[in-house]
Amino acid sequence: MLNLGIIGLGTVSGYGHLPAASSSPHWRLAAIADVNPQRLAQVARDHPAAAPYADFRALLAHPGLDAVAVATHADTHCEITLAALARGLHVLCEKPMAGSLEQCQSMVDAAGRADRILAVNFNGRSALIYRRIKQLIDQGTVGPIRVVRIVYDWSAHQWQPLERMENFMRNGGPVVDSAVHFFEAIRWYTGQDVEHIDAQGVVLPPYEHPQHVIATCKLSGGAIALVEAGWLYTNRSKDQGQLYQIDVIGDDGAISYDIHSNSLRAFGKSSTLIEPFEDSDKNFPYIYERFAHSIAQGKLVDLASGLDGLKATDAAYRALASTKRHK
Ligand SMILES: NC(=O)c1ccc[n+]([C@@H]2O[C@H](COP(=O)([O-])OP(=O)(O)OC[C@H]3O[C@@H](n4cnc5c(N)ncnc54)[C@H](O)[C@@H]3O)[C@@H](O)[C@H]2O)c1
Known part of the structure; x- marks a missing residue:
């Protein structure tokens, strides 16, 4: 069993990291850290075997x-991440990887120097629907990919507490927080880098960054992609909803998923597949299993690397910058 420390015990740790790590046969939750004393005390009560720290350096x-x-x-x-790598620890870092491209690069370099695993947590590598689509692509269902579209819009009302959303709005809003997953998935599906990005955004007071972004991309192998991410959808409706759609279009067929039909449709050359697919599961147990496996193998297996994280984060920041040019 490997000993894990979790730094930052907020929302994603609450539903993802803490339950997955503490119930994993591969991990022992040895230490936890948060600068918020109430949150630290609360998580420490639920995980008495983990040593609580107010300062991440003490945890390291x-x-x-x-x-x-x-x-x-x-x-x-x-x-x-740099402090953890300097202590010889492996790191699973949440997306977006960092606040700038230079910071991402320094993390990649440090992991290489330390010869430690640096994985960046993107839902696309773990969620069943994304992995099923990747499997169909690899089986040749659509042939050479020409177009990928990923649309994910939801209501800002779903952010609780509201300060949490404001924090994400300060750091770039949905094109950085959500769309970074989709830039990563597009690279993973096509094997192509995001070369050119043009994006438009809706900026509404009091925020500096757009609350809804539509980005179009030209990829290095000639494919094109559309990424849409927003937090304006159904904001004033009685009921809150979400739009979530993934389409992969190739020479030989197309694969489509949408959250309303909860089904995946794959139209291939010689067959059509319709699979019911209730997916909202980010599948953190899989991430922790793969993280442990990667450490055992001495190389990253089935998770996004620091370089993948850098490229997806770069695409997200370039899309954000593009919306500013169009203001
Ligand atoms: N992969 C996913 O599905 C997913 C989902 C949600 C969020 N995220 C990412 O996870 C990260 C955290 O998001 P969240 O929604 O949990 O935020 P959050 O605000 O709910 O929680 C962040 C926590 O980190 C703590 N913290 C802040 N600075 C700290 C420090 N220096 N040392 C220790 N603790 C510190 C805060 O007190 C808070 O408890 C973000 O990068 C976000 O984009 C990923």
Whole structure:
């Protein structure tokens, strides 16, 4: 069993990292850290075997630690990751990888120097629907990919508490927080880098960054992609909803998923497949299983690398910058 420390015990740790790590046969939750004393005390009550720390640097010195999960906000990821790698720990870092491209690069370089695993947590690598689509692509269902579209819009009302959304709005809004997953998935599906991005955004007071963005991309192998991410959908409706759609279009067929039909349709050359697919599961147990496996193998297996994280984060920041040029 490997010893894990989790730094940042907020929302994503609450539903993802803490339950997955503490119930994993591969991990022992050895230490936890949060700057918020109430949150730290609450999580410490639920996980009495984990040593609680108010300061992440103290956690990094916890005896026998093998790895840390960094689940704070993006502007602290670089500092924490560099300190963890310098102590010889493996790192699973939440997306977006860091606050700038330079910070992402320094994390990649440090992981290489330390010869430690640096994985970046993107839902696309773990969620069943994304992995099923990737499997169909690899089986040749659609042939060479020409177009990928990923649309994910939801209501800002779903953010609780509201301060949490404001924090994400300060750090770039949905094109950085949500769309970074989709830029990563597009790279993973096509094997192509995002070369050119043009994006438009809706900026509404009091926020500096757009609350809804539509980005079009030209990829390095000639495919094109559309990424849409927003938090304006159904904001004033009685009932809140979400739009979630993934389409992969190739020479030989197309694969489509949408959250309303809860089904995946794959139209291939010689067959059509319709699979019911109730997916909202980010599948953190899979991430922790793969993280442990990667450490055992001494190389990253089935998770996004630091370089993948850098490229997706770069695409998200380029899309954000493009919306500013169009203001
Ligand atoms: N992969 C996913 O599905 C997913 C989902 C949600 C959020 N995220 C990402 O996870 C990260 C955290 O998001 P969240 O929604 O949990 O935020 P959050 O605000 O709910 O929680 C962040 C926590 O980090 C703590 N913190 C801040 N600075 C710290 C520091 N220096 N040391 C220790 N603790 C510190 C805060 O007190 C808070 O408890 C973000 O990068 C976000 O984009 C990923």
